[in-house]
Amino acid sequence: MCLSIPSKVVKINEDKTMCTVDTMGVQRDANLMMMADDEVKVGDYVLLHIGFVMNKIDEEEALASIATYKEILELMDEEERKRAILEDDECPARGEQYAEELETDGRA
Amino acid sequence: MAGLELNNLYDDFRDGKTLQAYARIIAEDAAKLERPINIMEVCGGHTHSIMKFGIPQMMPENVNFIHGPGCPVCIMPKERIDHAYVLAMQPDVILVTLGDMIKVPGSNGSLQDARAKGADVRFVYSPMECIKIAQENPEKKVIFFAIGFETTTPMTAVLLDQVIKQNITNILFHINHVTVPEVMVELIDSRDIHVDSYNNKIDAFLGPSHVSVIAGSKIYEKFPKDYGRPVVVSGFEPVDVMEGISMIVKQFVEKRCELEIQYKRVVTYEGNLNAQKLIETYFDKVDLFRWRGLGNVPESGLKLKDGYAKYDAEVIYRDVLPIAEIEDHKLCICGDILRGMAKPPECTIFGTACKPTTPIGSCMVSSEGACAAYYKYGNLITS
Numbered sequence: 001m002c003l004s005i006p007s008k009v010v011k012i013n014e015d016k017t018m019c020t021v022d023t024m025g026v027q028r029d030a031n032l033m034m035m036a037d038d039e040v041k042v043g044d045y046v047l048l049h050i051g052f053v054m055n056k057i058d059e060e061e062a063l064a065s066i067a068t069y070k071e072i073l074e075l076m077d078e079e080e081r082k083r084a085i086l087e088d089d090e091c092p093a094r095g096e097q098y099a100e101e102l103e104t105d106g107r108a
Numbered sequence: 109m110a111g112l113e114l115n116n117l118y119d120d121f122r123d124g125k126t127l128q129a130y131a132r133i134i135a136e137d138a139a140k141l142e143r144p145i146n147i148m149e150v151c152g153g154h155t156h157s158i159m160k161f162g163i164p165q166m167m168p169e170n171v172n173f174i175h176g177p178g179c180p181v182c183i184m185p186k187e188r189i190d191h192a193y194v195l196a197m198q199p200d201v202i203l204v205t206l207g208d209m210i211k212v213p214g215s216n217g218s219l220q221d222a223r224a225k226g227a228d229v230r231f232v233y234s235p236m237e238c239i240k241i242a243q244e245n246p247e248k249k250v251i252f253f254a255i256g257f258e259t260t261t262p263m264t265a266v267l268l269d270q271v272i273k274q275n276i277t278n279i280l281f282h283i284n285h286v287t288v289p290e291v292m293v294e295l296i297d298s299r300d301i302h303v304d305s306y307n308n309k310i311d312a313f314l315g316p317s318h319v320s321v322i323a324g325s326k327i328y329e330k331f332p333k334d335y336g337r338p339v340v341v342s343g344f345e346p347v348d349v350m351e352g353i354s355m356i357v358k359q360f361v362e363k364r365c366e367l368e369i370q371y372k373r374v375v376t377y378e379g380n381l382n383a384q385k386l387i388e389t390y391f392d393k394v395d396l397f398r399w400r401g402l403g404n405v406p407e408s409g410l411k412l413k414d415g416y417a418k419y420d421a422e423v424i425y426r427d428v429l430p431i432a433e434i435e436d437h438k439l440c441i442c443g444d445i446l447r448g449m450a451k452p453p454e455c456t457i458f459g460t461a462c463k464p465t466t467p468i469g470s471c472m473v474s475s476e477g478a479c480a481a482y483y484k485y486g487n488l489i490t491s
Binding site: 073 | 120121128379
């Protein structure tokens with residue numbers, strides 16, 4: 001009931017009670033009556049729930065989240081690289097160690 | 109700035125590598141914990157995401173999930189479903205509701221059964237569809253069986269607002285809206301009393317995000333302050349959930365106990381003030397609301413204000429509505445599951461007598477119910 005994907009407002013009706021949004025390429029109508037007057041504008045990203053616009057999505061925060069995730073990935077890739085070098089130094093045991101690590105990580 | 113792109117939002121928040129990266133951060137931090145911690149995800153949306161993306165598998169041994177009662181269908185006691193059934197069977201009524209409510213068994217059967225007996229029961233995607241149904245059926249009463257937490261309450265308020273403004277005389281409401289903070293208090297209190305099979309308690313909460321989109325994060329302020337439980341309001345995407353868990357674990361490692369927002373892209377401290385105003389205009393708190401499996405929880409439900417009694421189906425149809433409280437099926441442990449004291453596979457009828465196609469308990473009916481999530485995605489769980 002609650003899972004939602006962000007939608008972009010592409011049109012607001014004249015009486016401002018309804019708008020048309022684009023959600024991953026699918027256009028649909030959404031009710032604007034839960035939002036304050038003139039709070040939502042064309043081009044804004046909004047969160048929909050059962051046909052209503054619940055609130056706007058903060059673009060800066062959304063982009064910041066994406067950036068954080070990318071940073072983590074880069075950091076982890078670097079660590080992975082370091083680990084690979086260290087493991088290479090302990091060459092004979094490498095394969096077994098990695099299998100154990102995978103198991104304790106729950107990834108195996 | 110590149111600008112927001114839907115594909116970025118969608119793909120990045122489900123990215124497998126990012127999930128694994130977070131899993132590592134959580135594991136590294138969790139290694140510093142002095143004792144295991146139990147995190148309750150209150151919302152069914154979180155339960156669904158956690159199970160669908162195999163998040164329990166990615167957790168270290170000392171970070172556990174407790175599934176909470178955050179599914180509006182699952183927490184509905186049988187007597188309220190019986191109300192819906194009785195209303196639906198009235199000759200001049202069209203009963204309208206949302207979601208999986210139609211499949212939940214009451215003591216006489218489900219709304220689906222009522223429909224099979226000739227009742228006009230309709231499922232709608234949005235409450236506003238009631239207006240069209242009412243206009244097309246002027247000789248009938250359309251009763252909206254309203255369900256949900258803070259998230260859906262303002263939508264019912266918008267519908268009532270329009271009913272009044274458009275002078276629509278054939279829409280009535282049966283209100284079953286409930287509130288999250290009150291049941292969280294109940295869970296903390298009862299879990300501290302009852303020692304369960306895990307002999308543990310709720311250490312922290314993953315706060316339901318869409319509830320806070322409306323009500324703001326402010327509604328959880330008392331949990332770190334008065335109950336010593338950190339709350340992190342998190343989004344539903346798997347990466348959001350992982351970041352939320354990571355924030356909770358960090359709080360324990362750093363010996364902090366705070367209210368934090370992970371889902372900053374939509375949740376603010378204040379929430380949607382306009383929606384809150386709509387709720388205050390039309391609703392009052394009830395003294396007690398009986399939750400399925402949890403019993404009476406003080407001030408955890410809403411009703412229409414006395415001034416709007418002429419729209420209240422519970423008032424208008426009070427002579428035909430049953431008043432007895434009805435207990436659940438003896439073998440069903442939905443109560444313990446909703447309280448976070450048992451996990452679905454511990455139920456003797458889980459997956460045998462009780463399946464999504466033939467549900468006995470409400471946790472199996474709704475796609476957001478813990479049992480349904482375990483049934484559908486349970487093969488992802490290794491332990």
